[in-house]
Amino acid sequence: MERTTVCVVGGGPAGMVLGLLLARAGIEVTVLEKHDDFLRDFRGDTVHPPTLDLLDDLGLGERFRALPQSRIERVQVPFRGGAATVADLTTLPGPNNFVAMVPQWDFLDLLADAGAAEPTFRLRMRTEATGLLRENGRVVGVTYRTRDGETGSIAADLTVACDGRGSILRAAAELRPKSYPTPMDVWWFRLPRLASDPAGIVGLISKARAAVLIDRGDYWQVATLIRKGSDAEARRTPVEGMVRDLIGVAPWLADRADAVSSWDDVKTLDVKLDRLRRWHLDGFLCLGDAAHAMSPIGGVGINLAVQDGVAAARMLAGPIQRRSVSTWDLAKVRWRRLLPTVAIQTLQRVLHARGLRPALEGKIEVAGAGRPPLPLRVLTGTPLLRRIPAQLLGRSVFPEPTPEFARRSAAR
Ligand SMILES: Cc1cc2nc3c(=O)[nH]c(=O)nc-3n(C[C@H](O)[C@H](O)[C@H](O)COP(=O)(O)OP(=O)(O)OC[C@H]3O[C@@H](n4cnc5c(N)ncnc54)[C@H](O)[C@@H]3O)c2cc1C
Incomplete structure (x- = not known):
């Protein structure tokens, strides 16, 4: 042994x-x-600030910073008619006051x-x-x-x-x-990325879908949240419909409507x-x-x-x-x-x-004109709460x- x-x-x-x-x-x-x-x-x-600090402490910071990466400094939450910044990491003590996106x-x-x-x-x-x-x-x-x-x-x-x-x-x-219990699973698939596309992380929200597009150079890694247990039923419909849903909120993807041609290209990740x-x-x-x-x-x-x-x-x-x-x-x-x-x-x-x-069950509207909901207004309008x-x-x-x-x- x-x-x-x-x-x-x-x-x-x-x-x-x-x-x-x-x-x-x-x-x-x-x-x-x-x-x-x-x-x-x-x-x-x-890769979050405490992990970035750890890498510096381990003497690996320089090698880490040499890796291809993008930064997230603020997190926004969409509401009817706009988006509100709910977390501004630049308010944290630096230098590692951002989230690095590294494969x-x-x-x-x-x-x-x-x-x-x-x-x-x-x-x-x-x-x-x-x-x-x-x-x-x-x-x-x-x-x-x-x-x-x-x-x-x-x-x-x-x-x-x-x-x-x-x-x-x-x-x-x-x-x-x-x-x-969790309300969602995740579809995970790739779409081609063009030089004219936005860069970094792109969040998309439609009536019954939420997706995050992660910039991986020549392709987008797409994570789409779906209602828990809805995968099998959705897979009985044409896969192109899934991409069309995204195009509805991101028209710049229209030229890639046929990029996903089979459900085999879409992995379902069970969220626990x-x-x-x-x-x-x-x-x-x-x-x-x-x-x-x-x-x-x-x-x-x-x-x-x-x-x-x-x-x-x-x-x-x-x-x-x-x-x-x-x-x-x-x-x-x-x-x-x-x-x-x-x-x-x-x-x-x-x-x-x-x-x-409620979003995945189509019970809340995220598109259209309107003011941020009260909890968001309180959060973003109170300096002390904004830091939490x-x-x-x-x-x-x-x-x-x-x-x-x-x-x-x-x-x-
Ligand atoms: C769809 C989805 C997306 C996510 N996205 C994010 C995100 O963007 N950011 C984030 O911070 N968290 C994210 N998470 C959560 C995150 O993935 C986990 O919390 C994190 O990876 C946990 O790290 P870990 O080292 O404990 O386990 P894991 O990352 O799961 O690593 C476990 C490792 O063990 C290996 N392994 C498993 N069984 C064996 C075995 N029997 N023998 C030998 N090796 C084995 C696996 O191959 C794997 O490499 C996501 C989760 C899901 C489900």
């Missing part, structure tokens, strides 16, 4: 950050990732490169964890299967499930999340919002979406997962080095991360119930300090 000190399952934002930080503490870490690479276009692209594969590649420079870091791609190893009630590692069909086991002092919202390890540990009551067992911890699946609303799930990784590395590096990680140490990570998780999930649930559900969404979106409830052992003055 192979051996490592910490086995991290899942090379997403939570797992890669945790793996890199622990390796910088000199701890032997093996990260398992089931895919061949990070090139999966259904990942979100948002997530570039961000994860950067972390993987930084990990490769650490002698105790090992990333095993094409390796899928298939279950937990247990000894006298304690989790002592994982079983795995590679893409080539090879199977094996890795023993570890600590196993961390960062395997996302469909976590296999969470199920193997019999930890069951409490689920909250859930949270574990208990995040750990003896020798085992869940982080990121494996502990709390996030809705795409606000684009904050990546940052929350990154911050989970930072907190866990900072709080557990000492006990791991002393080979004395207790269930209490693991429980403390959950206590530390609970408040930001609950705060953001609660906000997402309110936005689902008050904004998205910017703070929550940009900085979360409290950012996690980067541990000293992980800091570097420049990239190595």
Whole structure:
């Protein structure tokens, strides 16, 4: 049987950050990732101020800034006849007072490169964890299967499930999340992008649809929110109708009416919002979406997962080095991360119930002339209140300090 000190399952934002930080503490870490690479276009692209600060602390800021990217500084909410700025990130202390939009594969590649420079870091791609190893009630590692069909086991002092919202390890540990209803799923597809198109992120809202277009150079990555459970019925109608809906609110897309010719080109992503009551067992911890699946609303799930990784590395590096990680140490990570998780999930649930559900059921009008609704007028008209969404979106409830052992003055 192979051996490592910490086995991290899942090379997403939570797992890669945790793996890199622990390796910088000199701890032997093996990260398992089931895919061949990070090139999966259904990942979100948002990199928030606390993650930008983290990258600077890790000495990776310069390399990150060299990646192709755009910036979001303000968030607007449409209302009848206009749009109101609900979060102005430029009011936050700088220099990282914006959200960077970077393809997530570039961000994860950067972390993987930084990990490769650490002698105790090992990333095993094409390796899928298939279950937990247990000894006298304690989790002592994982079983795995590679893409080539090879199977094996890795023993570890600590196993961390960062395997996302469909976590296999969470199920193997019999930890069951409490689920909250979500009103939507997401259609995910590409449209060609022309040089004359707008640049950056474009939000589109029609009567029963909301879409976000992400600028990926020569194509738009389109995310369209649909009513939960409406996918099967919609797929019985011609796919061109879906693009025509977008053209109705974005006439500059008219020349691409036939660009999506088959429903096979449209992926449906199941949106979940859930949270574990208990995040750990003896020798085992869940982080990121494996502990709390996030809705795409606000684009904050990546940052929350990154911050989970930072907190866990900072709080557990000492006990791991002393080979004395207790269930209490693991429980403390959950206590530390609970408040930001609950705060953001609660906000997402309110936005689902008050904004998205009625919009997707066609019960609120977003087009036409009119004044902003009262809550928006109060929010945007009160300087103190105006700061709250910017703070929550940009900085979360409290950012996690980067541990000293992980800091570097420049990239190595
Ligand atoms: C449609 C949609 C759009 C979203 N858009 C955004 C956005 O724009 N911004 C944002 O901040 N958040 C967004 N989110 C939320 C965000 O994707 C998650 O909160 C975030 O990715 C969680 O990070 P993670 O590291 O916990 O898990 P993940 O990013 O899900 O990473 C898990 C990793 O584990 C790997 N894995 C899974 N099982 C195994 C296994 N058994 N063995 C080995 N590897 C395994 C997976 O391949 C994956 O690489 C979106 C969510 C949805 C559903």
